Amino acid sequence: MDEDHFMEDEEEEEEEFDSSDKPSLPYNALPRSTRMNVQRSNVCSRAYFVVVMVFFHVYIINVIALLLYVHYNNGPGDLGGGDVAVSDPGNGLPQPAPSTAELQVEEQGQSFSLPRIEGIRVGHVQWVTLVPGRTVEMKTLSLKPLLFEIPGFLSEEECRVVVQLAQLKGLMDSHTTTPGQGQESHHPLLSLSSEEVFSLLDLNQDGLLQKHEIVSHSRSQDGTWLSPDNLRQILTGLEACSTGMLTLGDFRQVYDVSQLPGQQHSVKLHSDFKKRSKHTWLYQGQESHHVLQALRNRVISLTRLPSALVELSEPLQVIRYEHGDFSDAHYDSSPSRSETPCSHTRLAGNTSALTEVSCRYLTVLFYLSSVDDGGETTFPVADNRTYEEQALVQDGVDLTDTQQTCDKGNLRMKPTAGTALLWYNHLSDGRGWMGELDEYSLHGDCPLRRGVKWVANSWVNVDPDHQQQARYQRLVAQRQQATSGIEDHYQSLSHSDLHQDL
Numbered sequence: 001m002d003e004d005h006f007m008e009d010e011e012e013e014e015e016e017f018d019s020s021d022k023p024s025l026p027y028n029a030l031p032r033s034t035r036m037n038v039q040r041s042n043v044c045s046r047a048y049f050v051v052v053m054v055f056f057h058v059y060i061i062n063v064i065a066l067l068l069y070v071h072y073n074n075g076p077g078d079l080g081g082g083d084v085a086v087s088d089p090g091n092g093l094p095q096p097a098p099s100t101a102e103l104q105v106e107e108q109g110q111s112f113s114l115p116r117i118e119g120i121r122v123g124h125v126q127w128v129t130l131v132p133g134r135t136v137e138m139k140t141l142s143l144k145p146l147l148f149e150i151p152g153f154l155s156e157e158e159c160r161v162v163v164q165l166a167q168l169k170g171l172m173d174s175h176t177t178t179p180g181q182g183q184e185s186h187h188p189l190l191s192l193s194s195e196e197v198f199s200l201l202d203l204n205q206d207g208l209l210q211k212h213e214i215v216s217h218s219r220s221q222d223g224t225w226l227s228p229d230n231l232r233q234i235l236t237g238l239e240a241c242s243t244g245m246l247t248l249g250d251f252r253q254v255y256d257v258s259q260l261p262g263q264q265h266s267v268k269l270h271s272d273f274k275k276r277s278k279h280t281w282l283y284q285g286q287e288s289h290h291v292l293q294a295l296r297n298r299v300i301s302l303t304r305l306p307s308a309l310v311e312l313s314e315p316l317q318v319i320r321y322e323h324g325d326f327s328d329a330h331y332d333s334s335p336s337r338s339e340t341p342c343s344h345t346r347l348a349g350n351t352s353a354l355t356e357v358s359c360r361y362l363t364v365l366f367y368l369s370s371v372d373d374g375g376e377t378t379f380p381v382a383d384n385r386t387y388e389e390q391a392l393v394q395d396g397v398d399l400t401d402t403q404q405t406c407d408k409g410n411l412r413m414k415p416t417a418g419t420a421l422l423w424y425n426h427l428s429d430g431r432g433w434m435g436e437l438d439e440y441s442l443h444g445d446c447p448l449r450r451g452v453k454w455v456a457n458s459w460v461n462v463d464p465d466h467q468q469q470a471r472y473q474r475l476v477a478q479r480q481q482a483t484s485g486i487e488d489h490y491q492s493l494s495h496s497d498l499h500q501d502l
Ligand SMILES: O=C(O)CCC(=O)C(=O)O
Pocket: 319, 327, 332, 365, 375, 376, 377, 378, 443, 444, 445, 455, 457
């Protein structure tokens, strides 16, 4: 396993100027005094000065460009420093949580910014006070993705309570896609012919496919019916038809193309994704167990995000792994695409959208039990110099297949009860909001070899479209005023699909 972490090297070129230029006339042809004049005028000539100044300016511009690059890749909080959650050892306590006034301004959509913790460098340790009188260490594990380890985030007692609450609630099989084990596939239609799919979509059986038929049949919570890429391909084909309808022949052309490998984003990651575990969801709102509320408040303190964002995010997902359980490498969030709305804000936007995706700015993973053998969380490409999806599968070695290649990942974390990992699934957009999916945030879970592993995912949902996020928060606030309790809003607005099992 390559555990090396490396920073980007900046190559600097030294410019050398040859000050020993010779006059073009033969040396011996000139009297001594003339020779001296020629040499001095070469060194101090206007042209020489201009060249030096040009190189000097280019150098300065390079330095400024480098600083801007670093600034925008780490988010605007990095240079300003005022928004970061933590302080270096000896620098005192972290900044207080954002005030209510700041949050209201954000909710009105006038000022949006997402604080981002600075990583500084791999191994860098910062201190963070999560509750008064309890300061814990936060260590940078990688810069790509921006990943931190916080030992002692939960006490032993808190781990026990969360596990017991999950058991009390009851756990269900996680959505898995192991072909041949009778489990649901992410592409249940792959075994159907294009004629069969056409017929299924053709609601009125008139032999023609209209847009509303594709849309109404294909909408799904998790994209398992038709993948977003399939849909895009089919709709693009439809739009290219002057009649606005697809015959079976037209459909065959677009559908068959959409099934080809390479036509789908991350085809490997989608089609072969495997996972085995059990999970449940624990609501963390006002009426919930005080430990769950405390953990949510701690996530607010740790991330420095506006509390409204964290409070309107998904419930806590608790997962139990038994012997042999695992999860292939995956992303917790989705690529930011304007045509695919986020699940958490869907009611505040265009509900005729085809599919919806999870938009999770960051993940805070709690280890609720320690594990001796297996069960590590792996980040196979953490701090790689480059990310190339094709390179994940090379020479028969598939880095996303954690059952086979867990030991080949760049970074593996052994579960220790009470430790939390925090990583950003998205980059900054350079303007203080959430940007593109960070491809280096790919991670998985190695097969468990001994004991039982318990973890919990605390995901913070953010819409890459900050106006959509603002609309959603305004809508929640309005409903909150109109009804008596916040629980109703959660049930009606926020992750109702996830709450159904609560
Ligand atoms: O259990 C782990 O170590 C990772 C879990 C995970 O990545 C997930 O549930 O999304």
